[in-house]
Amino acid sequence: MYDAPNPATEVGQQDIKITAKDVQVYYADTHAIKNVNVDIVDRAVTAFIGPSGCGKSTFLRCINRMNDTIDICRVEGDIRIDGDDIYDKRVDPVQLRAKVGMVFQKPNPFPKSIYDNVAYGPRIHGLAKNKADLDIIVERALRRAAIWDEVKDRLTAPGTGLSGGQQQRLCIARAIATEPEVLLMDEPCSALDPIATAQVEELIDELRRDYTVVIVTHSMQQAARVSQKTAFFHLGDLVEYGDTEQIFTNPKDERTERYVTGRIG
Amino acid sequence: MPVFWLVMIVLAIAIGGYILGRGRALAGAGGDSRHLHSLPNYYGSNVAIKAVAPAFLLMIVWLIAQPIFVSSQVAGDLPDGIVADGSSMSLVMAEVRRTAEGINAAVASGAMSPEMASSGRADISDFTTRLQDAGQIVTATITQPILNAAQSYRAMNATGNLLMTGLVLLLALGGTVWGLRESYPEFRARNVVEASVRALLIAAASIAILTTIGIVLSLIFNTIEFFRIYPASDFFGSMTWSPSFQGNSQLGIWPLLWGTLYISIIALLVAVPIGLFAAIYLSEYASKNVRAFAKPAIEVLAGIPTIVYGLFALLTVGPLLMGVFGNDGLGWMQSGTAVMTAGLVMGIMLIPFVSSLSDDIINAVPQAMRDGSYGLGATKSETIRQVVLPAALPGIVGAILLAASRAIGETMIVVLGAGAAARLSLNPFDAMTTVTAKIVSQLTGDSDFASPEALVAFALGMTLFIITLGLNVFALYIVRKYREQYE
Amino acid sequence: MTDASQSGAHHRGSLLTVDARTRKRNAAEARFRYYGMAAILTGVAFLVVLAVSIVRSGLPAFTTMAVEVEFTLTAEQYADAEGQLFKTRAYEGYFNAAFEQQLQDRNVQAGFDPEAVNRIIGNTGATLRSFFLENEDLLGQPVTFNLPTSSRIDGYFKGRLLRENVTDSRFLEVSDLDLADELAEAGIIQSKFNWTFITGKDSGVDNPGGAGIGASVIGSFFMMLVVLFLSLPIGVAASIYLEEFAPKNRITDLIEVNISNLAAVPSIVFGILGLAVFIQFAHLPQSAPLVGGLVLTLMTLPTIIISTRASLKSVPPSIRDAALGVGASKMQAVFHHVLPLAMPGILTGTIIGLAQALGETAPLLLIGMVGFVAREYPDGLISGFMDPNSAMPAQIYTWAARSDGAFYEKAWGGIIILLVFLLAMNIIAILLRRRFERRW
Structure with missing residues (x-):
């Protein structure tokens, strides 16, 4: 059986889920990501931090090839999930994104009912054999996103009618309903109030038991609270990567130190 | 085109008023435009507006009201029973109007003397032939009541036009004098001119509404007229x-x-x-x-x-x-x-x-x-x-x-x-x-x-x-x- | 850890192999994409078919098959002809004699038949007589005449009329076609540019050959003058009020809703409005370009107001603030600064509105501007506005509605001319936009 990871002890010995080698990203002529190398650990939360425009979101969007939807964006280098090169010609980005889910900065529920929002992914990927099966999947996703109790009586109500925090947890439920292995979160709390933020953070901590979570955040406190590994990006470079505790208490690079102490950013 | 010339005369008065008003305001300030409340052109424009606006307003109202008034008068004077079966008052009035226009054209082309045109004792057949000679289409011979009506129609219109010309010119001159009296340095000419421009802008914007009203009214009146002679139940009920x-x-x-x-x-x-x-x-x-x-x-x-x-x-x-x-x-x-x-x-x-x-x-x-x-x-x-x-x-x-x-x-x-x-x-x-x-x-x-x-x-x-x-x-x-x- | 094993350990295949479901979904994706492409291609194909049928059917209207004959009339013959009772008959006699001689000189085999010639080029005598009456100085000199052939012969050469469909009648006999073919072979019947079509007037139901669009172009021109000089100032004034001065209240809302609804009212309703208000009520003359212009003005005003407001809106508020800041009144700020900056956009919108008005047909039919009234050129400015005339699209409609197929060619030709005008207006609008476009 599988042992729940314990961030305090065994982070270093975890399986590696995602490896990135010499990744470069260009937006037209702008070199947005320079030579990034990183190994992301399975079943742990990895935080990407850094000042705005440092490329952390761009890099995150490389992991499920969301950058493909932007015409002028070009990715070079090697990103592997479980050893498979995700930029290989044979890889279908659609299949990849089913495996690597994503939660966005602003809650973006579809203008559909709460149920249909969550059921959307399982439906398009054909995960449910029948309606009862789908009901189970939806309920499980909503429960795991810790929003079931709040919405179970109004599953047919529109998802856009929920509060900001609820919407974001709905979006998380929507993402995990497709049973991904990796969950990418692009500043999931930046549009939320402190209480909603706390709920979502709690949820993220829960999720790491089952998923590889990569979170981009502006808030260093958040990174410290939820993550086991932290990567610091600055001007397109990955400056430093290591255990969260080490990054915040004993950074090796001077730039990291200045950032975590609030002197650049 | 008397209306055309009337417009031209009023505009000429306005231009004269503009020059006079501008000069008067400048003279009042001792030739130094800095002592004026507004730029000199505004004083001129003020006079011109006061000459034009009331005069044209009257003219427009008059031009709309006169035909309605004259028609209703003439129609009232027509003898009873002139409206034959299968015809209507508006048809008879159209006939009257056509005759009146025919007489006008005949007089203009010299086929008929002005005296004869307005003579109440003119011979009907002679009248008809003269009209036909002048190239005016006449449906049949004109009947006496129609001729009389047409003649009084012409007479009333002539008086009306004369009256309108006089009043409009009077109003234009009066407006000019009013504007000139205001052409002193302290007068806030710019504000008045701007208020008038604003009124003009509003008038332009309301043309959209007038168009809608025009559409609705022209549809409604004629539709009611239609349902009066053709039952609405047939219109909405018949399948043929x-x-x-x-x-x-x-x-x-x-x-x-x-x-x-x-x-x-x-x-x-x-x-x-x-x-x-x-x-x-x-x-x-x-x-x-x-x-x-x-x-x-x-x-x-x-x-x-x-x-x-x-x-x-x-x-x-x-x-x-x-x-x-x-x-x-x-x-x-x-x-x-x-x-x-x-x-x-x-x-x-x-x-x-x-x-x-x-x-x-x-x-x-x-x-x-x-x-x-x-x-x-x-x-x-x-x-x-x-x-x-x-x-x-x-x-x-x-x-x-x-x-x-x-x-x-x-x-x-x-x-x-x-x-x-x-x-x-x-x-x-x-x-x-x-x-x-x-x-x-x-x-x-x-x-x-x-x-x-x-x-x-x-x-x-x-x-x-x-x-x-x-x-x-x-x-x-x-x-x-x-x-x-x-x- | 049961929960974890249930959901965490997903047994998906390798990313490098595409599973069956994904393949199916990708196929659906490709299909969907093809539907989109097919829709675009269909739209473009319609455009191409339309363009091809306009050009193919319309171009023949610009040419006419004419008989080119050199003819000399001596002064004696002239005096003789003018002295006769049937003058044109005499001219025709001289002409036929000369024409027969020429045909023999050029070795045209078919037998010469004055009747046949008459059917091919119509009554030549009247044309010749009126020419020499005006140009007496050309007597005794060789003059080259281009005499247009009858519309049936014209149609025969353009493929409108097929030989097997010809039955002998007083207009055309099958043998005439042989003569016509011979004449064409000898270069005597040639295709000439049809100036009559450009400069002519409507010719009546029985004379398609003489029909021209010139008079109705003039009618359209006078209408456009009315539309331009009314709709531009009114449209600009209304837009300025709504965009810059109008308070936010019920009345302003009403006007705005009104304008957007008027823009979608069917054009024929404006025709009814024109008929009832301008003709029934105000007794303006029927079929007059002035009335047509008024109706089209009311119709285009909403379009012009909408586009003018858009260009006023695109002038940044900082410009207004700057003017107000140096002590200009609001009116001065608008008229001195905002309006000039918005002018290119306003003009572009106005030209496009005019182009729309130029192509409008239905309301004109209701106020009597149908094609057959375009019989005369106006003889002055006032006559241009007040005398009955038609407009290009109404003229085209009249031709299209006639039963004689020869008019269809004229209708298509008229469309080419109409589209040339529209194209020119749109190009001007595009150039204007390019030249003066400002990005803030």
Whole structure:
């Protein structure tokens, strides 16, 4: 059986889920990501931090090839999930994104009912054999996103009618309903109030038991609270990567130190 | 053209007033414009406005009121029983007016002396021949009461015109004097001028409302007139449309409404799928280059006048369809003009209408919505079908309703392409006709406006106006609600 | 850890192999994409078919088959002809004699038949007489005449009339076609540019050959003058009020809703309005370009107001603030700064509105501007506005509605001319936009 990871002890010995080698990203002529190398650990939360425009979101969007939807964006280098090169010609980005889910900065529920929002992914990927099966999947996703109790009586109500925090947890439920292995979160709390933020953070901590979570955040406190590994990006470079505790208490690079102490950013 | 010269004289007074007012204000300030409240030109303009505005206002009111007043006076003086059976007061008055105009023209061309024109004892037959000699069309011989009425009509109009000229000139001069008295340095000329300009702007803006009122009134009055001589229950209840100018017409609206509806449905069946898919392709798939070429190419279809489409239907599409469905082919079609012909061509015309409106609406769906779907591993088409289109649905429905209203109101394509027979048939290859086509055919030609066959056009116009207005208001409401949702 | 094993351990295949379901979904994706492409291609195809049928059917209207004959009339013959009772008959006699001689000189085999010549080029005598009456100085000199052939012969050469469909009648006999073919082979019947079509007037139902669009172009021109000089100032004034001065209240809302609804009212309703208000009520003359212009003005105003407001809106508020800041009144700020900056956009919108009005047909039919009234050129400015005339699209409609197929060619030709005008207006609008476009 599988042992729940314990961030305090065994982070270093975890399986590696995602490896990135010499990744470069260009937006037209702008070199947005320079030579990034990183190994992301399975079943742990990895935080990407850094000042705005440092490329952390761009890099995150490389992991499920969301950058493909932007015409002028070009990715070079090697990103592997479980050893498979995700930029290989044979890889279908659609299949990849089913495996690597994503939660966005602003809650973006579809203008559909709460149920249909969550059921959307399982439906398009054909995960449910029948309606009862789908009901189970939806309920499980909503429960795991810790929003079931709040919405179970109004599953047919529109998802856009929920509060900001609820919407974001709905979006998380929507993402995990497709049973991904990796969950990418692009500043999931930046549009939320402190209480909603706390709920979502709690949820993220829960999720790491089952998923590889990569979170981009502006808030260093958040990174410290939820993550086991932290990567610091600055001007397109990955400056430093290591255990969260080490990054915040004993950074090796001077730039990291200045950032975590609030002197650049 | 006495009115033309009157206008010119008033304008000349205004220009004179402008120069005088400007000079007077400057003189009052000792020639130094810095001592004036406003720039000198404003003082001149103030005078000019005061000369022109009241004078023109009076003139416009007078020009509208005089014919109404004179007509009602003359009509009141006509002896009883002049209105024959099958005729109406307005027909008699038209006769009076024609005679009066004929006399005017005869006098102008010298065929009749002014004395004779206004003589109450003139010989009728002599009068008629003189009018005919002068090239004025006279229906038959003029009757004595008509001649008398025409003469008093002329006399009253002459007095009225004289009175108006005098009053207008007086008002223009009075206004000038008023403005000149205000041309002293402390007077706030700019504010007055700006207030007048503002009034002018408001007047321009209210022309839109006046147009609507004009449309509604002209439809209502004539429709009421129509229902007075033709029962409304027949108009809305009868299933036959067979006007005949000998009377005894059957004027049921249903065959026309059915034709209109049928053609519009076919048009939408062509335009909506093509337009919608074109919009989807342009906004979601097309590369920049394709979009730069295809979008304007499709929109060119919207800039082509409808007469071109009408001709296209009559001379290209009709014969083409006849080749396939006509007697040489499947034998469903009797002639090139048919519901199918008109509907198909109208559909082509509506493609850009649907596509560019839908394009706008699809583009208004936030990118975050698409990202959310792609992030879950949806393909582009799944995203479009299950997220973008449902989100854009209200807007697209609005666009389709606007297109439908366009189809219902379209005239030239159906006049040329749909045929002239009013029938209730289900065969799309039959010739049918529409509300708009019948408005055209009932109002062109030499009919007078008093017969039910001509007046029915106004009732048809009223129906058309109400249907399209309802569709437009509803569609614009939906589209606006939709836009607000994403703003 | 049961929960974890249930959901965490997903047994998906390798990313490098595409599973069956994904393959199916990708196929659906490709299909969907093809539908989109098909829609675009259909739209473009319609445009191409339309363009081709316009050009193919319309170009023949610009040419006419004419008989080119050199003819000399001596002064004696002239005096003799003028002295006779049937003068044109005499001219025709001289002409036929000369023509026969020429045909023999050029070895045209078919027998010469004055009747046949008459059917091919119509009554030559009247044309010749009126020419020499005006140009007496050309007597005794060789003059080259281009005499247009009858519309049937014209149609025969343009493929409108097929030989097997010809039955002998007083207008045309089958044998005439042989003569015509011979004449064409000898270069005597040639295709000439048809100036009559450009400069002519409507010719009546029985004379398609003489029909021209010139008079109705003039009618359209006078209408456009009315539309331009009314709709531009009124449209600009209304837009300025609504965009810059109008308070936010019910009345303003009403006006705005009104304008957007008017823009979607069917054009024929404006025709009814024109008929009832301008002709029934105000007793303006029927079929006058002035009335047509008024109706089209009311129809285009909403379009012009909408586009003018858009260009006023695109002038940034900082410009207004700057003017107000130096002590200009609001009126001065608008008229001195905002309006000039918005002018290119306003003009572009106005030209496009005019182009729309130029192609409008239905309302004109209701106020009597049908094609057959375009019989005369106006003889002055006032006559241009007030005398009955038609307009290009109405003229085209009249031709299209006639039963004689020879008029269809004229209708298509008229469309080419109409589209040339529209194209020119749109190009001007595009150039204007390019030249003055400002990005803030």
